[in-house]
Amino acid sequence: MTGPSITPDFTALEVPMDTWSEPFWQGTAEHRLTFPRCTTCGTFRWPAGPFCPSCHAQPVDWVPAGEPRIYSFTILPVRSAGDDEPARQRIPVLVEFADAPGVRLVSVLIDAMPEAAAIDARLVPHWLPAANAVVPAFRLASPEISR
Amino acid sequence: MTAKATAAIVGSGSTPYYFRGESAPQTIYELIGKAVHAAAADAGIGLNDIDGLVFFAFGFDTGLLIEQLGLKNVVFAHCVSGFGSGMAGMFDLAAMGVETGRAKNVVCIGATQQVGRRVGQALGNFAATPDNVFHRIAGLGGPGQALALSARRHMHRYGTRREAFAEVVMASRAAAATRETAFRRKPLSLDEYMAAPMLADPLCKFDFCLETDGALAFVVNAVDRAADRPHRPVWIKAVAQVADPAWGRAFFWLNQTDDAFVSAGAEAVAQRLYARAGLGPQDIDVALLYDHFSPLVIMQLEDYGFCPRGEGGAFVESGAIRAGGTIPVNPHGGHLSEAYVVGVTHVREAVEQLRGTAVNQVAGATTALITGGPAPVPMTGAILSSER
Ligand SMILES: [Zn+2]
Numbered sequence: 001m002t003g004p005s006i007t008p009d010f011t012a013l014e015v016p017m018d019t020w021s022e023p024f025w026q027g028t029a030e031h032r033l034t035f036p037r038c039t040t041c042g043t044f045r046w047p048a049g050p051f052c053p054s055c056h057a058q059p060v061d062w063v064p065a066g067e068p069r070i071y072s073f074t075i076l077p078v079r080s081a082g083d084d085e086p087a088r089q090r091i092p093v094l095v096e097f098a099d100a101p102g103v104r105l106v107s108v109l110i111d112a113m114p115e116a117a118a119i120d121a122r123l124v125p126h127w128l129p130a131a132n133a134v135v136p137a138f139r140l141a142s143p144e145i146s147r
Numbered sequence: 148m149t150a151k152a153t154a155a156i157v158g159s160g161s162t163p164y165y166f167r168g169e170s171a172p173q174t175i176y177e178l179i180g181k182a183v184h185a186a187a188a189d190a191g192i193g194l195n196d197i198d199g200l201v202f203f204a205f206g207f208d209t210g211l212l213i214e215q216l217g218l219k220n221v222v223f224a225h226c227v228s229g230f231g232s233g234m235a236g237m238f239d240l241a242a243m244g245v246e247t248g249r250a251k252n253v254v255c256i257g258a259t260q261q262v263g264r265r266v267g268q269a270l271g272n273f274a275a276t277p278d279n280v281f282h283r284i285a286g287l288g289g290p291g292q293a294l295a296l297s298a299r300r301h302m303h304r305y306g307t308r309r310e311a312f313a314e315v316v317m318a319s320r321a322a323a324a325t326r327e328t329a330f331r332r333k334p335l336s337l338d339e340y341m342a343a344p345m346l347a348d349p350l351c352k353f354d355f356c357l358e359t360d361g362a363l364a365f366v367v368n369a370v371d372r373a374a375d376r377p378h379r380p381v382w383i384k385a386v387a388q389v390a391d392p393a394w395g396r397a398f399f400w401l402n403q404t405d406d407a408f409v410s411a412g413a414e415a416v417a418q419r420l421y422a423r424a425g426l427g428p429q430d431i432d433v434a435l436l437y438d439h440f441s442p443l444v445i446m447q448l449e450d451y452g453f454c455p456r457g458e459g460g461a462f463v464e465s466g467a468i469r470a471g472g473t474i475p476v477n478p479h480g481g482h483l484s485e486a487y488v489v490g491v492t493h494v495r496e497a498v499e500q501l502r503g504t505a506v507n508q509v510a511g512a513t514t515a516l517i518t519g520g521p522a523p524v525p526m527t528g529a530i531l532s533s534e535r
Contacts, residue, residue: 008286014275021277046402047278053392072303072408074295075348076286092285094296094401104402106281114348119303135284 003086005117006078007110007128007137015133020048023062028134031127033068035100036060046103066099068123068138075114089114093138095123110137116144149425152535154242155373155380158190158366159498164328164486167261170360175260178362179207180216183254186364191377192252197366199223199253201240203233203519204489207256223250227388227527231437231520232397232412234490236527239386241367251372257491258362266487267291267358270399278400290522291355291440293398295347298442301409302349304457307445309349311460313340315441316353316483318469323480326506330357331484354441356482363491365498370535381501384514384532385424389415390524397523410456411446411521416528421452424530428452431530432512433500434474435493437520438481447518448474451528470507478507493517501533 017025020036027034036048040057050058073093080088091109109117110126122141127134160182162170170178187194198220200209206226213221223244227233237255244250259266267289270282287293301307316335323329335353343351373380393404394412403412421427428451436447445459453474454462462468468476479485479496486492497515499505505512513534519527 008284010284013280013283015280016275016277018277047400072296072300074287074292074299074350075345076292077345090286092287092292092296102402106285106287106401108285119300137284 002114003088005089005091005110005112005114008090008108010128010130010135013130013135015130015135020050024048025133027062028127028136031125031134033065033097033125033136034062035065035097035103037063044100044102064099065097065103068095068097068125070094070117070119070121070123071096071104072119073109073117075117091117095138105136108137110139112140112143116140150385150423152370152382152384152532153246154367154369155382156238156365156498156531157368157373157376157378157380158186158192159363159495160185160187160189161363161495162361164330164488165360166330167265167358167360170260171262175258175362176207176211176215178260178360179212179256179258179364182258182362182364183216183256186254186366189378190252190366192366195219196252197221197254199241199244199250201225201227201237201244201253201255203227203237203257204230207258223253227525229519229525229527230522231439231489232522232524232526233388234437234519234527235386235517235529236388236519236525238367238383238529239388239527242383242386245367245369251368253367255365255367256362257489259487259489260360261358265358267355290398291350292347293401294440294443294521295350296401297398297408298440299349301442301446304409305460307460308464309341310337311445311463312350312354312441313337314463315438315444315468316340318463319438319477319481319483321469322478322507323484326480326485329480329485330359331480350440350442356439357484357487359486359488361486361488363488363495365494379502379533381498382532382535384426384530385420386527386529387416387420387423388525388527389419391415391526394524394526397521399523409446411443411450412524412526413447413450413518413521413528416526417451420528420530426514426530430514431474431516432514433478433509434476434516435497435518436476436481437490437493437518438477438483439487439520441483443521444476446521451516470509475509478505478509490520497531501531
């Protein structure tokens with residue numbers, strides 16, 4: 001017997017931020033996913049660092065990410081609370097976005113039956129509270145098992 | 148055209164291998180000291196002849212080492228950057244040191260002791276940063292969990308099967324069966340593999356390498372001294388170090404390019420290495436591939452050109468990496484079955500193969516490939532040869 005993937009508790013998590021990453025977290029606080037795009041050459045950069053890896057310029061615009069999809073994922077066993085509890089899993093997921101080519105976000109897939117997770121599956125963000133920020137997690141857009 | 152080597156490995160020394168933590172109460176510096184003593188003896192030199200030290204993966208405390216070991220003449224002490232990725236690069240530094248005359252007897256050192264912290268949980272060992280917080284959110288605590296994402300992508304893109312991962316492990320066990328230094332010597336069946344619990348789907352527990360302690364050291368000489376040593380020199384034919392941004396921080400960030408994501412990050416290393424050696428994959432007799440996780444062996448076979456990109460799964464399933472196959476891989480059992488010491492047990496095996504003294508000797512082997520581990524750049528690889 002297996003249950004849906006766990007939703008981690010981030011309420012004690014202090015998210016470290018710097019000048020370049022803070023706008024990402026300002027976006028998630030408003031339930032928006034945005035990524036930095038070079039104002040000079042249009043290349044997305046991730047992580048949100050001080051220089052464009054393509055043209056080496058500094059300034060960026062923060063741009064809405066677009067539709068998220070699974071690029072890859074793994075399934076990790078989580079110790080269950082007792083013998084009667086169903087086996088649980090945590091599903092780390094690597095997410096790509098329709099409107100931010102080259103960016104991959106490392107996150108967690110929640111409320112998903114492991115058999116339903118698949119590369120290219122469409123996702124919807126789900127917002128979880130952290131100590132000083134709002135963390136983006138993801139759910140399957142179509143949670144039914146399609147295979 | 149084949150370039151002449153300018154330096155050689157002339158001494159090899161090792162401690163016994165221990166299960167994780169069981170080398171205590173010796174410190175890692177005691178282990179290193181024992182390996183250095185053994186390597187110097189093997190090379191027929193005294194400790195006072197050692198004038199160079201080379202490390203990788205953040206290295207060791209040179210001051211402590213020279214005090215504790217009583218090394219009096221060290222004038223050259225350098226470290227390759229990167230993690231296990233930098234392992235083979237040690238022989239680049241050592242060769243540069245001796246061929247320029249900066250030092251005469253350079254000792255390359257690799258060691259690990261997993262007391263209190265585990266390499267397998269390395270991603271959780273660092274202080275939180277704006278970058279690595281995402282791995283914490285995901286729950287990716289170790290390299291194996293993060294590399295499971297690459298393995299799944301390889302399966303998705305190329306149709307690679309779990310049977311191929313299993314074959315890498317089973318071939319490793321088959322090799323280790325006759326090797327007394329190996330911890331996992333019992334044969335493994337496909338049924339046993341498939342029945343094992345998943346640690347990071349699609350990786351089961353058998354796809355993860357051992358966690359062990361130990362230290363190894365290797366003495367490097369320039370060509371003018373190498374012939375005077377007791378053992379036949381193992382020539383450093385070529386070494387390549389490449390910091391390719393397509394691979395970058397690899398599983399520490401997971402934003403490799405789409406093509407690099409399903410590789411072991413060594414394609415550019417392989418090209419540079421073969422060009423520097425004037426050799427190709429067809430010239431390699433035995434491949435000592437850094438096998439921290441079984442799918443990465445398949446990806447390295449592709450990176451180093453032993454089979455076409457994407458065909459590594461079928462290649463290993465054909466039996467190609469076993470003794471007598473197209474390219475024997477890790478006849479010592481590797482990190483999966485013998486022991487894990489951040490890649491340097493593979494150098495020991497290369498030396499034994501090229502001296503003709505290996506437990507599972509590849510008949511007539513004259514050329515060996517050793518690779519640094521798929522990890523943040525620089526990625527490194529080296530070709531060693533019994534012929535200059
Ligand atoms: Zn730019």
